[in-house]
Amino acid sequence: MVGQKMVPKVILEGTRLTHKTDLAFALNEHSGVVGNRKYRYHSPIVSAEWCGFTNAPWGRGLINFGQEEEAQALETYETWLRMFELQRYYSWIVDRFHISTQAYQVRERQRRIDFSDLEARLSALNFRLIFVTRKPEAFEAARAARLQVSGNPAQYDDLSVFIEEQEAMRGLVSSSLLQTFEVDISDDDVPRAADQIADWLAQTGGLWLED
DSSP: OOOOOOOOEEEEEOOTTSOHHHHHHHHTTOHHHHOOOSSOOOOOEEETTOOOSSSSTTOOOSSSOOGGGHHHHHHHHHHHHHHHHHTTTSOEEEESOHHHHHHHHHHHHOOOOOOHHHHHHHHHTTOEEEEEEOOGGGHHHHHHHHHTTOSOGGGGSOTHHHHHHHHHHHHHHHTOSSEEEEEEOTTOOHHHHHHHHHHHHHHTTTTOOOO
16 A cells, blocks of 8 residues: 655755755655655755856855846746746755845845745745754854865854854744744754654654645
């Protein structure tokens, strides 16, 4: 007998140094999220952090677009959203999305973008919002670990930027229309955090989509 199809849709939000990408990959292979697989295959991982608007490393994209690129950014969001709607019975894991955009645009451009319609449509698809956080005192150790592999270490010089952004995002998450879950990654234990997220999704109906 074929069981109910698992089609979780998760948006991971949080500032840098919070293991969002590691969690995205972990959830993408977690049996509690995608089922027990007999062979390895992938589900899509989408990210607003892709810097696809400029032909340069660490350029502009869906989060840090310039004023002249706002229409392009909003069209990109509409495109992603429409694809989610057209393939509603599929699993999607998103590593940063509209919350990150709102936080950045308010901080850098004093521009508040209304994503209420986008959130309403995401909610209709049973998207869930996971807010990944770190205690302020845990950012220093996270930076030390990241500097061993980063190709752009200067972006981690001022940790106060991340701590302030985390608090700004907390306000945005608290007012979101989506069902949300906060997970603390201060201990850098990605498997433990993935287990917590999987359990919450199962307990709250976040693994399935009703017709």
